Amino acid sequence: MKILVDENMPYAERLFSRLGEVRAVSGRPVPPDALNDADALMVRSVTKVNAELLAGTPVRFVGTATAGTDHVDEEWLAQQGIGFSAAPGCNAIAVVEYVFSALMLLAERDGFDLREKTVGIVGVGNVGGRLDQRLRALGVKTLLCDPPRAERGDDGAFYPLETLVKDADVLTFHTPLNKSGPYQSLHLADAELLAALPDNRILINASRGPVVDNAALLQALEGGKTLSAVLDVWEPEPALSLPLLARADIGTPHIAGYSLEGKARGTTQVFEAFGAFLGEPAQASLSELLPPPEMASVRLRGKLNQDVLKRLIHLVYDVRRDDAPLRRVAGEAGGFDRLRKHYPERREWSSLNVVCDDGETAALLTALGFSASAA
Ligand SMILES: NC(=O)C1=CN([C@@H]2O[C@H](COP(=O)(O)OP(=O)(O)OC[C@H]3O[C@@H](n4cnc5c(N)ncnc54)[C@H](O)[C@@H]3O)[C@@H](O)[C@H]2O)C=CC1
Ligand SMILES: O=C(O)C(=O)[C@H](O)COP(=O)(O)O
Numbered sequence: 054m055k056i057l058v059d060e061n062m063p064y065a066e067r068l069f070s071r072l073g074e075v076r077a078v079s080g081r082p083v084p085p086d087a088l089n090d091a092d093a094l095m096v097r098s099v100t101k102v103n104a105e106l107l108a109g110t111p112v113r114f115v116g117t118a119t120a121g122t123d124h125v126d127e128e129w130l131a132q133q134g135i136g137f138s139a140a141p142g143c144n145a146i147a148v149v150e151y152v153f154s155a156l157m158l159l160a161e162r163d164g165f166d167l168r169e170k171t172v173g174i175v176g177v178g179n180v181g182g183r184l185d186q187r188l189r190a191l192g193v194k195t196l197l198c199d200p201p202r203a204e205r206g207d208d209g210a211f212y213p214l215e216t217l218v219k220d221a222d223v224l225t226f227h228t229p230l231n232k233s234g235p236y237q238s239l240h241l242a243d244a245e246l247l248a249a250l251p252d253n254r255i256l257i258n259a260s261r262g263p264v265v266d267n268a269a270l271l272q273a274l275e276g277g278k279t280l281s282a283v284l285d286v287w288e289p290e291p292a293l294s295l296p297l298l299a300r301a302d303i304g305t306p307h308i309a310g311y312s313l314e315g316k317a318r319g320t321t322q323v324f325e326a327f328g329a330f331l332g333e334p335a336q337a338s339l340s341e342l343l344p345p346p347e348m349a350s351v352r353l354r355g356k357l358n359q360d361v362l363k364r365l366i367h368l369v370y371d372v373r374r375d376d377a378p379l380r381r382v383a384g385e386a387g388g389f390d391r392l393r394k395h396y397p398e399r400r401e402w403s404s405l406n407v408v409c410d411d412g413e414t415a416a417l418l419t420a421l422g423f424s425a426s427a428a
Pocket of ligand 1: 181285
């Protein structure tokens with residue numbers, strides 16, 4: 054059994070070698086000769102998986118250690134009888150913490166209290182749903198837009214996108230990239246939506262670049278639109294628009310989901326799915342894989358206010374850490390991918406044990422996702 058894994062998939066060699074012979078290769082592009090004798094292929098979002106890549110190869114299973122699947126032609130794989138698994142929700146917490154990190158930064162810069170803002174969440178699945186929970190735990194009002202869920206009759210109040218455009222101070226996109234169909238999300242934020250957005254709003258895209266029409270956004274910003282833009286994903290990648298990056302308030306190289314925990318969950322989820330495909334139960338736990346965090350514990354005195362929360366959030370992950378390097382290298386060939394490939398360790402809030410002298414603070418931090426206790 055020969056298993057090809059993307060070289061940027063942490064722990065893949067260690068886990069998949071329990072099931073076969075592993076070879077780690079580049080994902081953009083996958084060396085074509087590597088596919089000639091591969092039985093399985095484990096990719097990340099940078100690899101387009103389709104007939105062009107796999108026709109005529111012996112590959113029988115494809116796993117992607119990602120939540121998004123727009124890089125995979127699932128219909129073609131099914132037609133060919135090739136097994137497939139993604140890793141739904143693996144990095145949702147990381148994306149939520151990215152959004153919080155960005156909002157805390159803008160709140161400090163522009164002098165607002167997040168609890169006085171309304172956050173509109175477009176796409177309320179693994180990411181959007183967790184973001185909603187944490188924002189509400191903090192006392193922030195949210196407005197949710199998810200037509201597929203609304204039409205399924207899921208619990209909760211769902212609003213049309215127009216309502217969020219009109220009433221939300223922050224518009225944050227967490228949909229898959231649907232290029233067509235009833236729930237098309239390609240250019241969901243288009244010139245018309247941008248024109249309808251009142252001044253001084255915040256737009257966040259940590260889903261897929263083309264969910265926001267990047268040319269229309271640049272045109273709006275160049276035309277004097279007062280809008281703060283937080284962009285983790287770009288149209289196109291990796292050759293993003295440098296003028297748009299220059300206008301973005303925060304710009305990062307598609308790393309919102311790049312916590313170590315998120316990446317490790319991605320690998321373990323596809324490892325377990327491949328084991329099930331082979332009929333060989335395979336299990337892996339994060340605790341056997343993850344190293345101890347660099348910063349494990351802090352003591353917190355008194356009540357939690359926004360400033361203290363911001364400092365705690367930025368202690369674990371500060372989005373400026375990823376914004377500055379992108380601005381430095383975005384114009385260089387290969388710069389975008391290099392930052393992603395050599396991504397420094399980043400942990401999730403749960404890795405920080407916060408010992409509080411106030412019980413309410415400990416309870417709130419726990420609800421937000423930190424490991425908190427009162428002592
Ligand atoms: N920047 C990054 O590093 C990451 C980006 N992503 C992207 O974010 C997307 C969302 O991630 P998850 O929440 O894990 O996916 P998910 O599949 O759990 O949730 C997506 C939600 O969007 C809704 N939706 C679909 N079409 C919609 C539309 N046109 N308008 C509004 N809602 C719509 C779905 O009903 C679903 O509830 C992924 O598909 C992926 O493309 C995910 C993880 C990391
Ligand atoms: O899971 C997803 O969907 C993502 O967007 C990933 O964070 C993308 O990471 P790579 O697979 O491109 O490393």
